[in-house]
Amino acid sequence: MQGDDTVSNSKGNVVVLFWKRLQQRYQKFLDDVTPYTTARWIFAVLLILGFLTRIFVLQGWYIITYALGIYHLNLFIAFLSPKIDPALDFEDDGPELPTKANEEFRPFIRRLPEFKFWYSVIKSTILSVICTFFDCFNIPVFWPILVMYFITLFCITMKRQIKHMIKYRYIPFTHGKPKYQGHEDGGKTVSSK
Structure with missing residues (x-):
């Protein structure tokens, strides 16, 4: 035993x-x-293009494509949104992100960090590709209506997000770290003989 x-x-x-x-x-x-x-991100874009090529060649699985597009849109909105929403924390005339050099610096912290955004895009796209191998997910729909729905949803959602960004004065993108230049001497020590 x-x-x-x-x-x-x-x-x-x-x-x-x-x-x-x-x-x-x-x-x-x-x-x-x-x-x-x-x-x-190049790999992610190539993976998405591969998925879209598969959809185009197979002429089906439009519901899967629509669901993937909605999911990617939600990820993108979370990527653009601050972790702490200023609309929930303050009154309409309350504190805002600093706009002048003498105001307190508060860095923009995303609700969804870049790496998690990329990782979620990769996982969802791979799952969508896997779903295209099963006919049970190939539900017949009139795809132009889904495209119209997605474009409408994208425009409404992005308009709301841009208004939110303007109202609370934040920009979710940075152009790299600031680089500070030293004096001409560069901190070199001079030795005398």
Whole structure:
């Protein structure tokens, strides 16, 4: 009896150990690609274009495409939104983000960080590609109506987000870190003989 428990227990440990190592390698891969923002987004765009090409060639799965577009739109809105919404924290005439050099500096912190945005886009696009291999998800619809719905939803949502950005005076994009120039001497020490 004990021999059977030991064998099944060791098989269970092997599976758990294999799963943990797989997770560690996956996390290491994610950690390694984190600094390469441009390359990650190029890969994401190519993956989305591959998915759209598949949809165009197969002439189906428009509901999956519409759901993916809505999900990506929600991710993008969360990416553009501040973590702490000024509309919820203050009255209409309350404190705002600083607009002058002598005001308190409060950095823009996103509700959805860039890496999580990219990672969610990749996962959802891969899941959508997988869904195109199953006919049960190919629900017949008149696709021009879905395109019209998506464009309308995109315009309304972005208009609301831009109004929010103007009202509370924040810009969700930065142009890199400020670079400060030193004096001409560059901090060099001069030795005399």
